[in-house]
Amino acid sequence: MRLASLLGSALLLSGAVSRASAVDIWVDAATGNDANPGTLSLPLLSITAAATIAVPGDRILVRPGTYAPGTTGEIFPINIGLPGGVAVPQQNVQILGVGGAAATIVDGGGASTSVAGMISFRAMGSGGRLSGFTLRNHNGGFGVVRIGSITAGSSFQTTNIEIDHCVVETGAGFSAYGIATFGPASGLRIHENLIQGATDANLWISDITTGSPGGGDVYNNTIVDGLNGIRVQGGNWNVFNNIVANNSGLGIFDFGIAPPALLNLLNDFNCVFGNGTDYSAIAPGPNDVSVDPLFVNPVPPGDHHLLATSPLVDAGTSIVPPFLDSDGDGDPRFIDSDNDAFAVPEIGYDEVTDVRLLLNGTFGQGQTFSLDVAAPAARFVAYFFSLGPLNFVLQPFGNVLIDPTILIQFFPSGVTPAAATPPIPIPVLPVLDGSFVHMQAAVFNVASPPLAKVTNKIVGAL
C-alpha cells in the first residue's frame, strides 16, 4: 500500500524526534499492574502509581478505561508536585487520556475523599497538564481538579498549569467545586472543558494568597447545571467564549475578600444565560450575550453540544490564544460552521461541524485501520497525517493542525460519499512508542465558496 508505506516510513523517521525529550509512563486499566515498570508493553495499573514515580518532563499516558479506588486502586488526591517519596519537584508532568474524555474515566465512586480533590497540582507542579479525561463522582471539597494551595508562599506556586478537553461531571450531591484554582499561580490555561453539576461553583478562579497575583486564561468552556457558574476571587483573568448557563444560583460573580484585593477581569464573548442571577458584582462584557444556547439536550446530565441552529455558532471572538486548537470532541476550533466563508469559533466547548473524519478499526501498533469522512455529497476529500500538533488558522478554511515540517501524507480520496481508504497497517516499532498521530481531512467544494473545509483531527498515542 502506497499510503501504508508512507505512513510507516514517516512515522519511523519522525518518531525519534517526538520521544527525545520525554519519558513516557503508560497506564492501562485492562492490562496494567503496579508492579510493572510502566512501559508500553508492561504498563502500570493506576494513575496514582504513575504520579508517584513521575519526574520532571514525564508524560503519563493513560489508556481508555475506568480508573477508580475499587478497581485500579486510585488514592485521591493524585498529587502532581511534591508527593511523598519524590525528592525532585515534578514540573512539566502531563497526564493525558489518550482516548479522550469519552473513553478515559476517573471515577470517585461517590466515596468521601480528600478536600484536595481527585487530581491536584500542588507545590512546584508547574508546567503540568491534565487533558482528555472524564472525572466524576468525587465527593470532596475544594475542587475535583485543584490547582495550587491556599497556603501562601513561593513553594506553593503552580504556574502554567493547563486543564483541557476534560469533562468534570460531579453529579448531584457530590463535589462542591469542579475545577478550583488557588494561588499564586500565573499562566493557568483552562479551556475546552465541560464542567457541570457542582453543588457550589463549577469553576473557581482565584488568587487568595498574598504576594504576586496569579491568574490566567479561561476560554471555551461550557459551565452548566451547578449551584454557581464561575466564582472569581482575586487575580488577573481572561474569560472569553464560555457558556455559563442554567446554574441555579449565580452565573459569574466576584466573591471578593481576596488578599491582595486585586481583581483584573477581562470577560467578553461569553454566553451567560438562565442562571438564578447571571452576573453579580461583575459587569457583562461588551459582546457577552444572554440567549438560550440551544443545547442538544439541556436536561441534566444532558448533552451540551450545540444544535446547528444555535445562536452561539460562529459567535465567539476569533482572537484566541494559540493553545486553542480543537474543541471537546477534537473538532478544529476554527470551523466555518455557518458557511459564510469565514471560520470563527463557537462559544462553549463544542464546535459544530457538518464534516467529520471517521476512523475504522483499532489504532495502535500492529493494528490496521481505515479512514472515512461524513460530509455533504459531491465534495472532494483529501487526508493528512502528521506527528505534529502545530495549529495555525488559514482563513477561510479554519484550523490547520498539521505540522508541515513533519507532514506525512496528502491522500486524495475521491468524492463524497467516498469509500473508506484502503486498510492502513501500523508497524510495530519501538521508536513509535508514545508518538501521537494527528489526522485531518480537507473537504473541497469546487462548485462555490467556501472552497474547502478543514475538518476533524483524531489523535491517538501509539
Ligand SMILES: [Ca+2]
Ligand atoms: Ca465555527
Ligand SMILES: [Ca+2]
Ligand atoms: Ca464538536
